[in-house]
Amino acid sequence: MLSQNIKVSANDPSNDDLQNIMPQFVLCVRDFNLDLEQNGDEITADEYLEMCLQTKTGETPEDDKYNRPRECIKKYFTRRKVFTFDRPASRKVMRTLDLAREEDLNEDFVHETEKFLAYIYTCPGKYLLNKSPVTGSMLAKLLREYVTTISDGNVPCVEDAMLIMTRQENKKHAKVAAEEYKVFLKQIQLPVYDKNKLCDSNLKFKKENLSSLQSKLMFDTDSKFQKSTEVKRS
CATH class of the missing domain: 3.40.50.300 (P-loop containing nucleotide triphosphate hydrolases)
Structure with missing residues (x-):
């Protein structure tokens, strides 16, 4: 069935x-x-x-x-x-x-x-095709998509539901990354006398922030969410 x-x-x-x-x-x-x-x-x-x-x-x-x-x-x-x-x-x-x-x-x-x-x-948790573990929020998004599809009288498709879920998760991670960068900027004390030091610090934070974001993004093959975050930080 x-x-x-x-x-x-x-x-x-x-x-x-x-x-x-x-x-x-x-x-x-x-x-x-x-x-x-x-x-x-x-x-x-x-x-x-x-x-x-x-x-x-x-x-x-x-x-x-x-x-x-x-x-x-x-x-x-x-x-x-x-x-x-x-x-x-x-x-x-x-x-x-x-x-x-x-x-x-x-x-x-x-x-x-x-x-x-x-x-x-000790049973291992469920993982996506990219080996990312399924979290509680991800499972909730999948279930919501399944229920909505069935309520509309359609047959749910796992791939489609996972694609919608991953987009929502990626959007959330991209937003968090952008917010973290805003917090970093607010911590800069003005006036700035050493611009080179500021640029180095800014570059280092962006690199670490981007690396953290990339580890969380799922199926972002075209780097859509990564690019959108970079635009928000520029």
């Missing part, structure tokens, strides 16, 4: 690149009491997940219904992880779980929970 209601690129209707923007697939199975083994050999939880994602070879409607979600998970979620949680505690403790202490909980459940938390908290 997602592949039918979102486009990665306006020039590629196949959506083969959708897997590149999908988040990591983390499956949590509660009250898991099966033995993690296959043909008598012990397997990991991740191997168990891959085993569960195996498809059937039949061509009946039932086979298609069984295979379709598994095929989609494997196609669109190339990074997969599973955690198998034991029952949290005994039936008596479960009745008043909100009052339970950690020592009242199942040791295996606590251990798996610690593994899960450690994994989630």
Whole structure:
């Protein structure tokens, strides 16, 4: 359904690149009491997940219904992880779980929970194609663009949304750079007796300011925002 209601690129209707923007697939199975083994050999939880994602070879409607979600998970979620949680505690403790202490909980459940938390908290953040990390404000801009597009009855395009978002971010960074230069100018004490020293100081600040701006700009291939900032500082 997602592949039918979102486009990665306006020039590629196949959506083969959708897997590149999908988040990591983390499956949590509660009250898991099966033995993690296959043909008598012990397997990991991740191997168990891959085993569960195996498809059937039949061509009946039932086979298609069984295979379709598994095929989609494997196609669109190339990074997969599973955690198998034991029952949290005994039936008596479960009745008043909100009052339970950690020592009242199942040791295996606590251990798996610690593994899960450690994994989630160390997962790398999302990055753009230029390796820039996606910040909270960038994510908010992307979501706003998606919602606006869907509300207008159109199919959102990831590339278009990212282009709009990066333009907004670049505009913000360019404005900050220009404001920093204004602050620098206001700190100059008049009258100026050593013009060479002032020119050197001005040149040094511009260079550092420009270097900082360039490190933040995204997909500014034509240097549009860099040039606009230079005009404001001249």
